[in-house]
Amino acid sequence: MTAPAYRENARILFGTLVALAVWELLGAYTSWGVAMFPAPTRILAQAFADRELYALHGLATLQTSVSGFVIGVSVAVFAALVFCRLPGLELAFRGVNITLFAMPAIVIGPLLVLFLKGDWPQIVLAALMVYFPAMSATLLGLRTVDPRLADLVAAYGGGEGVLMRHVRLRGALPDLFAGFRVAAPLAVLGAVLGEFGSGTRWGFGAFLLSALPQGNPARLWGIGLAASAIALAGYALFLLPARRLSASSTAVTLAAVQPSARPKGGASTRRILLALVAVALPFLIWWLGVTLSHVSPIIAPGPGRTVMFLIEGRHAAAARAALGHALGQTLPIALLGLLAGLAFAFMLAALSLLAPALARGLLPVALVAQNMPLVAVVPFVVLVFGRGTASSVFMAVLVVFFPAYVLLHQGFTSVPKAASDLVAAYGGGRWKQLVHIAVPYSIGHLIAAARLVAPQALLGVMVAEWLVTGVGLGNLLNISRGGLDYDMIWAGALVSILISVAAYEGVGLIERRIAR
C-alpha cells in the first residue's frame, strides 16, 4: 500500500469514527435524536435483544435472495450468450428487457403470489430484478471484442465459435462480475419487496411491516441496517474477483476502432418487424403465462381482459376514477423527486469540481448508498419525515440522488484534460472551466442519468406510499391486494409499468436527439 492511500484510509476511518461519535451523542442525549436517530449503542442493544427474530427473518431473506440471485444470473448469462449470437433476437426481446428493467418491482410481488406458492414469489421477484443488470453487463462484455483479435481469428479461418470460446467468454469475465456486483444488492431488494407482496411470515420485509407500527426507532434502524449489510455483502463478494480479473483482461493498448454495440445494417422491414415483436412480446408472455398456468381468469386475467376492465363494464368508470386519483397523487411527486434529485446531484457533482474535498467525502458514501436496498431507508424516512407527503418526496429524491451523483461525477471527471488545459492556458480558473467545459460536457451524462433513474423515482414513491403514507398508486395496489380486487391489481401494475417504460423511452429519445 502506498503512503497516500494509507493516509486516505486513515482519514476515512477517522471521519467514520467522528460521525459515529456525533451520532451517539445526538441519539442518546437529545429528544429528537432519541426519536429519529437512536444512538448506535441502542440500536446494537436492541438488535441483540431481537437476535432470535433476526436469525429467523434474516435467514429467510438470505435464502430467498441467494436462490433468486442464482436463478436470475443463470438466466441472464444464458440470455446474453443467445443475444450475442443472434442480435435479432435481442431486438425482439427489447420490450421484455426494458420492462424488466423499468418495472416498479413492488407491483410484481402481488401478481406472482397468484401463481406461485411458498417462497417462490419472493425468489422469482429477486430473480427478475437480478436479470437485467446481469444480462446487459454480460452482453456488453461478450460484444466488446478487440476487432484486431477478431481479425486474427478470421485470418486463421476460425469462425464465431472459436471467437466465442477463446476470446469472448474470457474477455467478458470482468463485465460479468461487475454485473453480478450490481445485481447482488438488487436480489435482496427483490426478496424484501416480494415479501411485502406475498404476506409471508418470515423475512426482513415481514419484519419491517410488523415493526413499522410499533414505534421502536432502534429496532427500525436495526432492520434497515441489517438489510443493507446483507445487500452490501453481496456487492463486496464480487468486488474482489472483478478487480483481479480486470487487471489481467484489459488490453494493453487501445483498439483504434471502437466496436459497435448495435448490429449494423439490416433491411428496414426486418427492423420494423422486430420492433413490433418487441412491443408485442411482453403481452404475449403475459397471455401465455396466464393461459398455461390454468389459474382462474378472475384471479389472473390476460392483457385483453385487463384493458377492458378499464374501458367497459359496470365498474370501468369507478376503476378509472380510482386509478386516475391515485396517479394524480403519485406522478407529481415522482416527477418532483426526479427533478429535485437530479438537480441536487448535478449541483453537488459540479461543486465537487470546485471543491475536490467534497467529492472525496461524498463519493464513497454515494457508491455505497446507491447499492443500499430502497426499503432499508424506510425506517429512517418514517422517523424523520413522518407519514406525510414529505416522506414520499424524500424517498424519491434519495433513490434518484445517489446513482445520479455517481454517474454525473464520472461525467464531470471524464472531461478531456486537453480541454481544461486550454482554459487554464488562457488564465481561466476552476469556475471558467466549470461553466465553459465541464457543464456542457456533462449534459449527456445528466440525461443518461435521468433515463436510468426515472423508473427508480416511481418505485421510490410507490414504496413510500405502500409502507408509509397510505395514498397514491402504491397504496391503491396494497389495498387491492388486501381486498382481493384482482382486476385492479393487474390494471394498476400495467399502468405503472407502462408509465415507467414510457419515461425510460421518452428520456432515451431526447438523449438520442442530443447525441446526434
Next chain:
Amino acid sequence: MNALPARDREPSSPGAERSVDLIVDRAGKTFETARGPVRALEPIDLKVARGAFVALIGPSGCGKSTLLRMVAGLEQPDDGGAILVRGKHPEQFRKEGELGIAFQDAALLPWRSVTDNIAFPLQILGRPVKGEAAHIQSLIELVGLKGYEAARPGQLSGGMRQRVAIARALVTDPSVLLLDEPFGALDQILRRQMNVELQRIWVARQTTTLLVTHGIDEAVFLGDTVVVMQAQPGRIAEIIEVPFARPRLPSLFSAPEFHALCDRLTVSLHGEGAHP
C-alpha cells in the same frame, strides 16, 4: 523480377504458375458508407513470386492495408476481381493454416502467457498444441524472448509484444506471411532493431512475405521489391526493385546507395515535383 504487374490475365504456361505464390487479378475495393460508395482501391494487378519479400508503401488511404486484408480474406474484392494465394481462394488457403499474419498492434490475448499466445493460431486451426511445445520454444528463442515464456502481455514492452506477434505469425510454419505495419507503433531505434531481426528470421525461412509499411527505409531495407502506392483513389504508382544482396547488414542503413534508393522512392511517392 519478383513482382510484376500482371497485364496478361492468364499465365502463359502452367510451369510459371507454380513459382507464383500470390496473384492479384483486377482486385479493387469499394466501401459502402452513409455518404455513398468510397473507392478505397482501384482494380489492381500484382504477382508475387515464391519466396519473395514484397513491401507495400504509400500514404494513408492508398489502400495498402485493404490489399493485405483482401489477401488474408478479411475483405472481399469488388465483383470482377479475384485474389489467388497458391492457386486457392484466401478463405480456403487460410483454413489450411498456410497463412501467417501480424498487425500494427500486437493484438495479444491479455490473459494468456507468451507461450499460450503463440499457440493461439494452432488452437484456432484445431491442431494439437501439446506436441508443439518444442517448436514454440524455438520460436520464442528465435525472436529473442527466452526467459519470458510465462510473462503476460502487460508485463512486456511494446517491442517485446511485437516480437510475440511475429512468433505467433510463424507458429503454423506458414507459406505466406502477411505483416500489416508490424513495427508502426515502435520508435525509430527499436524499429531498426526489429527490421534487422525480421530479416534474420526471414532469411532462415524464405517465406513469401507481404509487408505493409509507412517507412521508406524499412521498405528498402527489407524488400526485394517495393510496391509504391498512391491515394485518392488507391492505386499502384510504381514497382521498384531493390538490388542489395542478402543478408543485409545494419550498416546498409548508412550506405550512400541505400539513401539514393530511398530518395528515388520519395520522388515516386510524392510525384515529380518533390525534392527529396
